[in-house]
Amino acid sequence: MTTDLELLPRVKLGEWPTPLQEARQLSERLGTRILVKREDLSGLGGGGNKARKLEFHLGRAIAEQATHIITTGAAQSNHAHLTAAAARKLGLQVHLVLNGQSDLPRTSGNLLLDQILQAEITFVEPPISQSNQPYMNDKMREIAQDIAIEGGKAFIIPEGGTDALGTLGYIVALQELGSQLEQLDPNVSRVLVAVAAGTCGTFAGLISGAILTSFPFKIDILGVSISGKTEIKKERTVQLVNESLELAGSSAAVTTDHIWIEDRFIGEGYAKMTKEGSEALRITAQSEGIFLDPVYTGKAMAALINKGRSGELSDYDAVVFMHTGGLPLLFHYGSE
Structure with a gap:
């Protein structure tokens, strides 16, 4: 093919x-x-499965000379964890925007692995008046702007790498x-x-x-x-x-x-x-x-x-x- x-x-x-x-x-x-x-x-x-998707996302991120990778998902997101692992493998910084309360236990499942990878995590709970994903996307763009102000360049990967x-x-x-x-x-x-x-x-x-x-x-x-x-x-x-x-x-x-x-x-x-x-x-x-x-x-x-x-x-x-x-x-x- x-x-x-x-x-x-x-x-x-x-x-x-x-x-x-x-x-x-x-x-x-x-x-x-x-x-x-x-x-x-x-x-x-x-x-x-997210590794296959990330090969194309991070290929583009590197081509665009990104320094940071940002993605989103549920608190126990498989995709978020694998994005953090992939970013670390390539020497990039990673920021996860996860749906949940900031006091969630971080000692089990994917959250534990995120911690070991030292991924920066922002927990957010969208206001009742707003739908979930658009709010999470807005939050990722805000973080990307902050990174740009500090001299970095962020590459945003959508929920699920989808x-x-x-x-x-x-x-x-x-x-x-x-x-x-x-x-x-x-x-x-x-x-x-x-x-x-x-x-x-x-x-x-x-x-x-x-x-x-x-x-x-x-x-x-x-x-x-x-x-x-x-x-x-x-x-x-x-x-x-x-x-x-x-x-x-x-x-x-x-x-x-x-x-x-x-x-x-x-x-x-x-x-x-x-x-x-x-x-x-x-x-x-x-x-x-x-x-x-x-x-x-x-x-x-x-x-x-x-x-x-x-x-x-x-x-x-x-x-x-x-x-x-x-x-x-x-x-x-x-x-x-």
């Missing part, structure tokens, strides 16, 4: 390719061949996965790739990659929603796919009719554990020795287990579960 991606600035942050592992006991349980793409073993910080630039990382990942599948089994004809869908950047990148990359088998992409409204997620995914395709030099485009989202496993909302997710977490650990997290991968695996039990996966020669990381979150949710 030769596209404009190769012309864009990029830094190496992870160890690629990540393993594609057979999940034999899980396959027996679900009646379908299950493979796990171990993005949690990316080799940066606590591991996870924009057209970050989405490119999962176009590359899809190409990598397709090559691994070809080598693993030349007779595969139809594959399902399932991934948690939060800010939808990874999901959109996989869809874009499936459009751009030609393999001798069909690849379907399923996004398992972990929060929010499905129609908003579909519209956001379409925007990301079309923008990333354009950035990659393609004239292809999609509509919401092309977007497949499973939204029955959200539970009470973002960062809220579910009974099904907890069960999926335990089944995966006890079957494969692989640990998921309660916020993203646990809910995504819950959807996959449900579909396997109901026979919905029988049309596929293989089902690939994208393990997007999040292990540090387990130690934050231990009491639950």
Whole structure:
């Protein structure tokens, strides 16, 4: 696949390719061949999918001679932690704008890792009269202005690393996965790739990659929603796919009719554990020795287990579960 991606600035942050592992006991349980793409073993910080996105973001940041990296997320954000780890790896300063109270305990999960990395953290609680993300974005811009006054140059990365630039990382990942599948089994004809869908950047990148990359088998992409409204997620995914395709030099485009989202496993909302997710977490650990997290991968695996039990996966020669990381979150949710 030769596209404009190769012309864009990029830094190496992870160890690629990540393993594609057979999940034999899980396959027996679900009646379908299950493979796990171990993005949690990316080799940066606590591991996870954000490393691929950050390769493009920080490639541009360095090209623009940034001295500081600013990003935002929830208090226990995987993305914020990996951004801090990536910035440190490249010798850059990092400032995290996290949604929460300043007196939150910092001794567990991603917050503990942020502390070890000595990331500067600003906790903010948007006023009730203002929506969350625009307020957080305004706060990041304020901090960037302060850094400029002090003689530095800040590069802002959006929540989740989710924009057209970050989405490119999962176009590359899809190409990598397709090559691994070809080598693993030349007779595969139809594959399902399932991934948690939060800010939808990874999901959109996989869809874009499936459009751009030609393999001798069909690849379907399923996004398992972990929060929010499905129609908003579909519209956001379409925007990301079309923008990333354009950035990659393609004239292809999609509509919401092309977007497949499973939204029955959200539970009470973002960062809220579910009974099904907890069960999926335990089944995966006890079957494969692989640990998921309660916020993203646990809910995504819950959807996959449900579909396997109901026979919905029988049309596929293989089902690939994208393990997007999040292990540090387990130690934050231990009491639950």
